[in-house]
Amino acid sequence: MTPMTSICIWRVSYVLILVFGQVPWRTDRSFWKVGKWKRSCSFSNLPTELIRKMTLNLLAKIDTAILATYLNRIMDGLGPGLDIATLNAWASLMLETVAVLSSEDGESFAQGVKEILKRLGEVLDRPRVLQSAVEKILLHIRASTSDFSSSCVTALLTYLVESGGPLLPGPTFLVIASALSVEYVGSVSVAPEEILKVFCASLKTSTPVVQDALLVAILRxxxxxxxxxxxxxxxxxxxxxQRAGPHIQKRCSQVLRHISDSPGLRRIVHELGSQTLPEFLESLERPKQSQPKRNTSSGYNDTATSSQKLRYAAYEQPQPMPSLRSRRSSSPSGVFVLMRPRIKWLSAKLARKNQPRLSAYHWLLFP
Structure with a gap:
């Protein structure tokens, strides 16, 4: 290694520490000994996120082993006791790193997703859905090429089937798999019957928020x-x-009603084509005369109306996800978030801006 290369890597590593030092730190646990650079940052400003992504891409061009080392140190440093907001921030950082490392390789990204979700599941105090992980993964897959999406979704759903349910890395993966199965079931080689078995096996032991996603996926x-x-x-x-709360009981009734009319359900699915999970649900609940065609110009207002039906019994308030606020101006926010006053405002704003349909994922409340 030449002296110039050593200086370059040292300087880039210095920038990396400064950027990665933006994540929330705990005073009793240091993932890296960065001395005076340890500080808390809420991921609330756009330049910080842009600099972080630029740094990741720059390091990947120099040597991907540098990124792999930092990723391993983050995963090894995670431990019990971290609050949900901190875990969400770490999840975003790790998934961004995996996205850069995997480049255009969908299977590689899927492997990284499995390892990250498994590690995060080990340090959670109880089974919970990590909102940032769901958002990062779904949006990255949808924004990628068709070859990347196909290979990634196939790998994730194959893992779902092979794991058999109990060995899954937690409810976050189930929510992601539910959304992916609804949208990609017709374009992957994984048998829908096998996916259905795993979802049914997981349904009884899942929390209501996961049950809701599973039931819609089962319906598809x-x-x-x-x-x-x-x-x-x-x-x-x-x-x-029989054992569920009011909302899940209604969702079960909806599933049973459509199962009883399976030819009608197949006809609706054929007319709709590929849709995201919330779009699929919205189409089922729309009056019959308007089902065959979707009004793209008002899709977000329709989604907002449908989302009002997706309510649950009282859960704990969702933890703040400051890392997501940095994308207000460029990408959909609040993926899988239950309709609340601020989401009503957001839906109206997105409708005015005519954003792509990615934001249709904002329909679940995360614990």
Whole structure:
């Protein structure tokens, strides 16, 4: 290594420490000994995020081993006791790093996602959905090429099927898999019957927020299965309905109603084509005369109306996700967030700006 190369790497590493030092630190646990550079930052300003991404890409061009080393140190440094906001911030940082490392390789990104979610699941005090992880993964897949998306989704859903349910890295993965199965079930090689089995097995032990996503995904997968597979699905949904709260009971009733009319459900799915999970649900709940065609100019107002129906019993207030606020002006915010006054404002704003349909994911409340 030449002296000039050593100086270059040293300077870039210095910048990396400054940028990575923006994540929330705990005074009793240092992931790196950065001395006076340790400070807290809420990821609330756009330049910080841009600098971080530029630094990641620059390091990848110099040597990807540098990024891999930092990623491993983050994962090794995670431990019990971190609050949900801090874990969300670390999740965003790790997923951004994996996205740069994987480049255009969808399978590599899927492998990184599995490892990160598994590690985060190990340090959570209880099963919880990490909002930032869901957002980063879904938006990255949708923004990538068709080849990347196909290989990544196939790898993730194959992992879902092979794991059999109990070994999954937590509810975050189930929510992601639910959304991906709704949108990509017709374009991947994973059998919908196998995905359906895992979702049904996970349905009984999941929290209501995960059950909601699973039930909508089950409804979409049912349209791809024959009548013989529907008998066991119907039994599982009926069992869950008996023990569930009011909202999940209504969702179960909706699923059972469409299962009873499977030809009609298949016809609706055929007319709709590929849609995101919330768009699919919105289309099912829309009056029949307006189902065949979607009004793209008012899609966000329709999503806002539909989202008002997706309510739950009282959960703890969602933790602030400052790392997501930095993208107010350039990308959809509040992925999978329940409709609340601020989301009503956001939906109206997005409708005025005619943003792409990625923001249709803002329909769940995360614990």
């Amino acid at each position: 997968l049912v349209a791809e299965c024959d009548e013989a597979a529907l008998v066991s699905v119907k039994q599982v949904v009926e069992d869950v309905q």
